[in-house]
Amino acid sequence: xxxxxxxxxxxxxxxxxxxxxxxxxxxxxxxxxxxxxxxxxxxxxxxxxxxxxxxxxxxxxxxxxxxxxxxxxxxxxxxxxxxxxxxxxxxxxxxxxxxxxxxxxxxxxxxxxxxxxxxxxxxxxxxxxxxxxxxxxxxxxxxxxxxxxxxxxxxxxxxxxxxxxxxxxxxxxxxxxxxxxxxxxxxxxxxxxxxxxxxxxxxxxxxxxxxxxxxxxxxxxxxxxxxxxxxxxxxxxxxxxxxxxxxxx
Numbered sequence: 001x002x003x004x005x006x007x008x009x010x011x012x013x014x015x016x017x018x019x020x021x022x023x024x025x026x027x028x029x030x031x032x033x034x035x036x037x038x039x040x041x042x043x044x045x046x047x048x049x050x051x052x053x054x055x056x057x058x059x060x061x062x063x064x065x066x067x068x069x070x071x072x073x074x075x076x077x078x079x080x081x082x083x084x085x086x087x088x089x090x091x092x093x094x095x096x097x098x099x100x101x102x103x104x105x106x107x108x109x110x111x112x113x114x115x116x117x118x119x120x121x122x123x124x125x126x127x128x129x130x131x132x133x134x135x136x137x138x139x140x141x142x143x144x145x146x147x148x149x150x151x152x153x154x155x156x157x158x159x160x161x162x163x164x165x166x167x168x169x170x171x172x173x174x175x176x177x178x179x180x181x182x183x184x185x186x187x188x189x190x191x192x193x194x195x196x197x198x199x200x201x202x203x204x205x206x207x208x209x210x211x212x213x214x215x216x217x218x219x220x221x222x223x224x225x226x227x228x229x230x231x232x233x234x235x236x237x238x239x240x241x242x243x244x245x246x247x248x249x
């Protein structure tokens with residue numbers, strides 16, 4: 001390696017709410033000589049970060065424009081509604097979208113949920129971000145439906161959340177540029193898929209040449225050896241066939 005070359009590293013982007021810590025620990029155990037660099041990115045910029053090569057891979061939420069990208073879905077998040085602690089819905093363990101019909105439900109511009117028809121009453125304006133929407137929920141302006149990881153990320157003492165049973169769900173995926181997959185990328189794919197350190201990275205090993213097969217004898221039977229060493233009957237080695245003695249007249 002010349003002095004102008006940089007040592008190898010792996011750059012991983014991730015959107016708010018996604019926690020790559022467990023995969024980072026596994027990477028450090030398996031490849032301690034290659035640093036894994038984390039890059040926090042807004043959800044709106046995540047796909048471009050991978051597509052333009054500014055990160056080796058990105059943990060993002062689907063759906064996204066997959067042009068020029070690979071994407072492996074990893075897991076599905078629980079959807080919740082964020083409410084003030086003194087809201088009537090806080091008495092329930094789980095609620096439905098029908099329970100939100102009389103409430104204003106905020107729909108931020110960075111909403112990761114793929115709604116066909118958002119529940120509740122529409123707000124006069126859409127908040128720019130989920131963080132802005134959380135502030136509005138705390139101010140009593142409305143409620144907010146998000147993946148549970150985002151509700152935890154923006155936790156406040158005056159707010160709580162409840163599972164929303166019939167809402168769209170968010171899927172977290174690993175995405176990387178649609179080109180030749182590097183060895184480091186294969187290593188990280190193996191980690192997020194739970195492969196052991198001794199398992200293959202998905203590339204098939206070269207097949208071994210088959211052992212030569214012995215040609216079977218006609219009829220599928222092994223040849224019996226007589227006194228002359230040729231093919232004979234099925235008797236013991238060295239034995240010869242003898243007929244019954246003739247009776248003298």
